[in-house]
Amino acid sequence: MAKLEINNVSKTYNANKPNSVEAVRDVSCELDEGEFFSVIGPTGCGKSTLMKMVAGLIEPTEGEITLDGESITGPREDIGVVFQEDSTFPWRSTLENVEFGLEMRGVGKQERRDRAHDILELVGLSGFEDNYPSELSGGMRQRVAIARTLALNPDLMLMDEPFGALDEQTRLILGGELLRICQETNQTTMFITHSITEAAFLSDRVFVMSARPGEIKELVEVDIERPRDESIMTSDRFNEITDDLWEALKSEAQIGFEQSMTVD
Amino acid sequence: MSLTGLSSLPYSKQIRLGRATLLVAILATLELVGRAEWFDQLTYVPLSTMVETAYGLLVSGELTDDIITTIGLVFVSFVSATLVALVIGWFLWRHDKVKQVLDPYLIVLYAMPIFVFYPMFIIVFGLNVFPIVLIAFAMSVTIIIISTANGLAKVPDVLIDVGRSMGLSRREQFRHVIFPAAVPYIFTGLKLGFVYAFIGVIASEFILSNSGLGYQISWYYQQFQTADMYAVLLIVITLAVVVNLGLIRIEDRLHRRT
Amino acid sequence: MSTKTTRTQDILDRTPSSIALYRLLVPFVIVGLWELLSRWIGPRVLPGPVHTFSALYEGIQSGWVIPNTNVTMQAVVISFLIATVIGGVTGLILGFNKPAYDIVEPFFLSFYSVPKITMYPIFLFIFGVGLNTKVGFATFSSFFPMLIITMGAVRSIDDVYINVGKSLQVSRYQMFRHIVLPYILVQLVVALRLTFNSAFLAVILVELFAARSGLGLVLQHAMGTFNSEEILIVVTVLAVIAFVINIIFYGAQQLLEERWNMTSDEQMGI
Known part of the structure; x- marks a missing residue:
C-alpha cells in the first residue's frame, strides 16, 4: 500500500456561488514511503491548494486523501509543513523556533533541546542557536523553518515552494542541502515548486499540473540513481528530463500567464 | 431576505448591510431608551426629541x-x-x-x-x-x-x-x-x-x-x-x-x- | 573641510551613546526654557522652575499635594485596569471574527474622534458626582484605544503563523499563548500606554469640570483665584507622572521592537 493516496480530489472555492473558482480538478496520485515527490505547475494552478488539502488545512470539495490508509480530515501530528512565506517566529531564537513543535507537544526541556541541536546540526545552523530571526538571512530563516518541521520527525513532510522567496544561488545551495537531508533521513516528502531544475534535481517523481483548474498533466519519473549530488545537473539524462518537464509545462505556463493577466 | 440569499451576496455588500443594521440598531436604542421612561426628562430624552431640538436651534440661528x-x-x-x-x-x-x-x-x-x-x-x-x-x-x-x-x-x-x-x-x-x-x-x-x-x-x-x-x-x-x-x-x-x-x-x- | 567640526561630527556619528546623552539633556533644556519664559512673562504670572519646585516641596509638606494626587491616580489606575480588561477582551473577540470586525471598525474609529468629555454630563445625570462616576467615565473614554488597537493587532496576524500552529495541531490555548499573544505583544504595549493616557486625561478633565477632590479640582480652584503657583505645581506633578509612565511603556515597546525587530501598528499614528 502506498504511503499517501490522493483519490479523485477536487477543490472549488466558494462552491455554488457566482464567484466560485475551481482550483483543483480530479487529481489522483500516490506517494511511496521514503519517496521525494514534486508537484510542478504554472503560477495559480492550484498546487498550493493541493498541498493545503494534504496538510489538512482545507477540505477537498470531492475525493479523499489518505495517509497510511487513514483519511485526512484535519491537520495531523505525522504531517509536517514548511511554508513558502517566512514563518519563523520573530519572538523566538533559532533554538526556540526549532523546539516550538516539541514544546507544544509537551516534550521535556532536555529532550527537545538535544533534538533541536541535532536538527540544527543537520541543517547546518549550529552556532546560530541564540540568534533571533531578524538577525538571520532569508535563506537561514527558511532553514530554521525546515528544522522546526524536521524536529518533529514527521511521516510526511510537505513543502510549499519553500525556496520561492530566495535568490537563485541560495536556492541551489538549500536545494543541495535538502537533497542531502532527505537522503540521510529517508524522509517522505511532497514538494511544491515552479522550478523545473529544482524538481528534477530533488525528486524521484515529478507531477506536472495543468493551468487552473489544476489537473494531472503528466507524471515524469526521474530515473537518476541516488545518492545524487550537484554533479547530476550536467548529465545528459538530467537535461532530457528537464526538457521533458519544460515541454509538458510550456503550454500550461502560457495559459496560466494569460489567466493571471485577466483574473483580478 | 432569507439567510441563504444573504450569504450569496458578495462579502463587501454583506458588510455594508451589517453596518447599516448596526447603525439602525444604535439609533433605535437611543430612541427607545428615551421612550421607555427609565430615565426622567432631566436625564435623557429620546433621539427624536434631540433631533427636533437640534433642528430648532439650528433654524432659529x-x-x-x-x-x-x-x-x-x-x-x-x-x-x-x-x-x-x-x-x-x-x-x-x-x-x-x-x-x-x-x-x-x-x-x-x-x-x-x-x-x-x-x-x-x-x-x-x-x-x-x-x-x-x-x-x-x-x-x-x-x-x-x-x-x-x-x-x-x-x-x-x-x-x-x-x-x-x-x-x-x-x-x-x-x-x-x-x-x-x-x-x-x-x-x-x-x-x-x-x-x-x-x-x-x-x-x-x-x-x-x-x-x-x-x-x-x-x-x-x-x-x-x-x-x-x-x-x-x-x-x-x-x-x-x-x-x-x-x-x-x-x-x-x-x-x-x- | 575643517578638522574640528568633522571630529565632533564623527564623535556624534560613531557613538550612539552620545544620543542617549543628548536625550538626558532634553529635560534640562525644557526647564531652562521654562525659566526664560518665566523671566520674559514675569514670575508673578508664570513662576519659574526654582520657585515652583520649592512651592511643590512646601505643598507636599503642608499635606495637600499627596492626598489629592492619590485621589486622582486611584481613579486613573482603576479605570485603566477595567478599560484594559474590557477593551482587550472585546478587541480579541472582534479581532478573531473578521465579519464582525469589518462591520464595527468604522463605528469605533469614528467614535474615537468624538470629544468624549462632552458626554460627561450624561454620566453626572445618571450617577451623580463621585468616584464611581469618575471611574465610569474614564473607563468609557479609555476603553476605545485599547479595543481599537487590540482588534487591529489580531487582524494583522500573518496567516502563515496561524497555519504553522494549525499544521502542528496546537491547542486553542497554545495558539493564543505562543502565537497570537507574542505576535500582538508590541501593539498591546502601545495600546496600554494610550489607554493609560486616555484614562489619565479623562480623570483630570472630569475633576476640572465637576469633582469633590483630586488634582483637577485643585486646578479648577487655582484657576478661579488666578493662583498660578498652585497651577504650576499641579501641572508639574501631572507632567512628571505622565512622563515617567510613558517612558516606561515606551522603553518596553522599544525593547521588544529591537529584540524581535517587529514594529507596532500605525493605526493610531505611533
Whole structure:
C-alpha cells in the first residue's frame, strides 16, 4: 500500500456561488514511503491548494486523501509543513523556533533541546542557536523553518515552494542541502515548486499540473540513481528530463500567464 | 431576505448591510431608551426629541455664532499646527541625529495630557480664544510632526535612486518623488491632528470659555436644559463622525495608491 | 573641510551613546526654557522652575499635594485596569471574527474622534458626582484605544503563523499563548500606554469640570483665584507622572521592537 493516496480530489472555492473558482480538478496520485515527490505547475494552478488539502488545512470539495490508509480530515501530528512565506517566529531564537513543535507537544526541556541541536546540526545552523530571526538571512530563516518541521520527525513532510522567496544561488545551495537531508533521513516528502531544475534535481517523481483548474498533466519519473549530488545537473539524462518537464509545462505556463493577466 | 440569499451576496455588500443594521440598531436604542421612561426628562430624552431640538436651534440661528466660533478655532489651530509641523517634521527628517534625540520625547509628548496647561494659558493670556487655539494647536501638532518625519524617512530608497538616476535636483527630487511618496503617511498624521484639534477646541470650550459648541453643552447642562444639551451634543458628535469618515475615506484612497 | 567640526561630527556619528546623552539633556533644556519664559512673562504670572519646585516641596509638606494626587491616580489606575480588561477582551473577540470586525471598525474609529468629555454630563445625570462616576467615565473614554488597537493587532496576524500552529495541531490555548499573544505583544504595549493616557486625561478633565477632590479640582480652584503657583505645581506633578509612565511603556515597546525587530501598528499614528 502506498504511503499517501490522493483519490479523485477536487477543490472549488466558494462552491455554488457566482464567484466560485475551481482550483483543483480530479487529481489522483500516490506517494511511496521514503519517496521525494514534486508537484510542478504554472503560477495559480492550484498546487498550493493541493498541498493545503494534504496538510489538512482545507477540505477537498470531492475525493479523499489518505495517509497510511487513514483519511485526512484535519491537520495531523505525522504531517509536517514548511511554508513558502517566512514563518519563523520573530519572538523566538533559532533554538526556540526549532523546539516550538516539541514544546507544544509537551516534550521535556532536555529532550527537545538535544533534538533541536541535532536538527540544527543537520541543517547546518549550529552556532546560530541564540540568534533571533531578524538577525538571520532569508535563506537561514527558511532553514530554521525546515528544522522546526524536521524536529518533529514527521511521516510526511510537505513543502510549499519553500525556496520561492530566495535568490537563485541560495536556492541551489538549500536545494543541495535538502537533497542531502532527505537522503540521510529517508524522509517522505511532497514538494511544491515552479522550478523545473529544482524538481528534477530533488525528486524521484515529478507531477506536472495543468493551468487552473489544476489537473494531472503528466507524471515524469526521474530515473537518476541516488545518492545524487550537484554533479547530476550536467548529465545528459538530467537535461532530457528537464526538457521533458519544460515541454509538458510550456503550454500550461502560457495559459496560466494569460489567466493571471485577466483574473483580478 | 432569507439567510441563504444573504450569504450569496458578495462579502463587501454583506458588510455594508451589517453596518447599516448596526447603525439602525444604535439609533433605535437611543430612541427607545428615551421612550421607555427609565430615565426622567432631566436625564435623557429620546433621539427624536434631540433631533427636533437640534433642528430648532439650528433654524432659529441661536447656535450660528457658536458653530462659526468652534469651526473657526478648529480651522485656525489645525492649519497653524499643520504648517508648523510640516516644517519641523521636514527638519527632523533632514537631521537624523536631532530626530533620534527627540524621538522618545515626541512620542511621550504626543501622549501627554497637554490639556492640563489650559488653566495656565488662561492665566497668562486671559479668558479668550487664544488659550483655546494654543491648546488645540499643541494637541494637534505633535502627531503631524511624528508622521511627517517618519513618513519622509519611510520613502523606499529605490524611489530616491530612480529620481537620482534621472538627474533630478534636490528640490525636484523632494517635490516629485519624496513628498508624494510620503503623503499617505503624512495624511494619517493630518487626520489624527485634525481629530485632536477638534477635541482640543471642544474640550476647552466645555471646561471653561464663553462661546462655542462645547461651551453650549456645558451651559445647557448647568441650566438643566437637558433637551438642548443633548441636541448640541448630537450636533458635535455628528460633526466629528462625518468629518472623520470623510478623512478615513481619503486616507484609504491614498493608501490604496501605494 | 575643517578638522574640528568633522571630529565632533564623527564623535556624534560613531557613538550612539552620545544620543542617549543628548536625550538626558532634553529635560534640562525644557526647564531652562521654562525659566526664560518665566523671566520674559514675569514670575508673578508664570513662576519659574526654582520657585515652583520649592512651592511643590512646601505643598507636599503642608499635606495637600499627596492626598489629592492619590485621589486622582486611584481613579486613573482603576479605570485603566477595567478599560484594559474590557477593551482587550472585546478587541480579541472582534479581532478573531473578521465579519464582525469589518462591520464595527468604522463605528469605533469614528467614535474615537468624538470629544468624549462632552458626554460627561450624561454620566453626572445618571450617577451623580463621585468616584464611581469618575471611574465610569474614564473607563468609557479609555476603553476605545485599547479595543481599537487590540482588534487591529489580531487582524494583522500573518496567516502563515496561524497555519504553522494549525499544521502542528496546537491547542486553542497554545495558539493564543505562543502565537497570537507574542505576535500582538508590541501593539498591546502601545495600546496600554494610550489607554493609560486616555484614562489619565479623562480623570483630570472630569475633576476640572465637576469633582469633590483630586488634582483637577485643585486646578479648577487655582484657576478661579488666578493662583498660578498652585497651577504650576499641579501641572508639574501631572507632567512628571505622565512622563515617567510613558517612558516606561515606551522603553518596553522599544525593547521588544529591537529584540524581535517587529514594529507596532500605525493605526493610531505611533
